[in-house]
Amino acid sequence: xxxxxxxVILISAIFVNNFVLSRFLGICPFLGVSKKVxxxxxxxxxxxxxxxxxxxxxxxxxxxxxxxxxxxxMQTIVFILVIASLVQLVEMVIQKTSPVLYQSLGxxxxxxxxxxxxxxxxxxxxxxxxxLVETIFHAIGAAIGFTLAIVLFAAIRERLELVDIPVExxxxxxxxxxxxxxxxxxxxxxxxx
Amino acid sequence: xxxxxxxxRGLVMDNPVFIQALGMCPILAVTNTAFNSxxxxxxxxxxxxxxxxxxxxxxxxxxxxxxIPCFIxxxxxxxxxxxxxxxxxxxxxxxxxxxxxxxxxxxxxILGRAESFASKNSTVGSITDALGMGLGFTGALxxxxxxxxxxxxxxVFDMQLFGDSFEPxxxxxxxxxxxxxxxxxxxxxNRIVYARLK
Numbered sequence: 001x002x003x004x005x006x007x008v009i010l011i012s013a014i015f016v017n018n019f020v021l022s023r024f025l026g027i028c029p030f031l032g033v034s035k036k037v038x039x040x041x042x043x044x045x046x047x048x049x050x051x052x053x054x055x056x057x058x059x060x061x062x063x064x065x066x067x068x069x070x071x072x073x074m075q076t077i078v079f080i081l082v083i084a085s086l087v088q089l090v091e092m093v094i095q096k097t098s099p100v101l102y103q104s105l106g107x108x109x110x111x112x113x114x115x116x117x118x119x120x121x122x123x124x125x126x127x128x129x130x131x132l133v134e135t136i137f138h139a140i141g142a143a144i145g146f147t148l149a150i151v152l153f154a155a156i157r158e159r160l161e162l163v164d165i166p167v168e169x170x171x172x173x174x175x176x177x178x179x180x181x182x183x184x185x186x187x188x189x190x191x192x193x
Numbered sequence: 194x195x196x197x198x199x200x201x202r203g204l205v206m207d208n209p210v211f212i213q214a215l216g217m218c219p220i221l222a223v224t225n226t227a228f229n230s231x232x233x234x235x236x237x238x239x240x241x242x243x244x245x246x247x248x249x250x251x252x253x254x255x256x257x258x259x260x261i262p263c264f265i266x267x268x269x270x271x272x273x274x275x276x277x278x279x280x281x282x283x284x285x286x287x288x289x290x291x292x293x294x295x296x297x298x299x300x301x302x303i304l305g306r307a308e309s310f311a312s313k314n315s316t317v318g319s320i321t322d323a324l325g326m327g328l329g330f331t332g333a334l335x336x337x338x339x340x341x342x343x344x345x346x347x348x349v350f351d352m353q354l355f356g357d358s359f360e361p362x363x364x365x366x367x368x369x370x371x372x373x374x375x376x377x378x379x380x381x382x383n384r385i386v387y388a389r390l391k
Contacts, residue, residue, distance in 0.1 A: 022368045025216070027221060028216075028218070031214065063304075076269050077269040079301070081262070082263075107263060114301055114304060115299065115300045116299040122297055127292070167383075168384045169376075172376070173376040175376070177372065180368075180370070180372030180376065183368045183369040183372055
């Protein structure tokens with residue numbers, strides 16, 4: 001493992017295999033919480049924190065519990081429980097230590113449990129057989145990619161609100177078509193790594 | 194509410210895909226062919242059916258404060274079972290759906306039905322609800338799968354539709370095509386529903 005391989009993992013997770021726009025993970029918050037730039041930035045920060053923590057904990061759980069006991073088929077149940085309790089824990093800690101941060105992130109935290117980008121990331125880490133350092137950088141890259149996509153998308157949607165379009169396209173349909181165009185733009189990164 | 198009404202609600206007026214926009218990740222990710230869409234729809238419907246039955250049976254015993262983790266454990270159990278069945282009997286489909294099989298756990302549709310329907314209603318009602326919503330989900334997935342497969346490969350369920358002169362539009366099988374096809378289908382569905390409401 002070298003510095004360059006970590007750089008490749010990071011760049012490919014942010015741009016080439018962007019979690020939202022090319023892997024289709026985390027679409028629900030991408031469409032649901034992207035009406036304003038500030039809120040989507042808050043969501044991105046909360047997701048970044050949970051993704052990194054969850055990746056480390058599930059890595060340990062896979063190596064020292066599931067592999068050791070030979071019960072890999074319990075992966076889905078164990079991972080989702082780790083994520084759910086982690087989100088709960090993060091919520092309690094932030095509430096006690098930083099009420100200001102809790103005010104801005106509070107509402108998004110419970111939503112992260114059912115964000116498939118987090119569970120997807122932890123499963124991909126195991127499937128790609130990453131070691132701990134690679135896992136952490138993959139998580140950071142995925143989280144930056146998610147935040148980048150959702151903030152860019154929110155900026156476009158703020159303007160879409162005012163555009164004159166057929167009533168059938170209002171809301172989700174036009175948002176999806178916009179996401180399609182963004183995804184097309186992100187395909188331009190394909191040759192990068 | 195009458196059972197027939199519960200059932201038909203999921204199919205059209207409360208369609209989980211076109212109206213509620215729930216469970217978007219698998220909708221976009223696995224609908225590049227009609228067959229994959231059908232497999233995903235069936236897998237999700239079986240999980241939804243199983244979890245709705247168990248949660249409606251246990252609804253009086255689950256304390257309301259920890260209900261969400263309880264629901265998730267029930268759902269994850271059924272997802273693991275479905276994953277094992279697919280691995281054993283449909284290895285090719287399992288390969289095509291890949292990571293999106295374990296991700297059925299976090300499909301908002303299933304947790305949403307558990308929270309808003311199965312935890313408050315009888316078992317018979319919950320079974321009907323699961324079938325209606327599951328079939329509405331499967332139908333929408335297959336529809337999207339057919340549109341993408343026809344334009345992207347020129348086939349339907351692997352049957353060749355056009356002659357050799359047909360140039361498939363490969364973009365439709367990739368990520369941007371998924372977003373745009375679903376956006377347009379949703380607008381068409383909205384048009385139909387609006388017309389019926391008037």
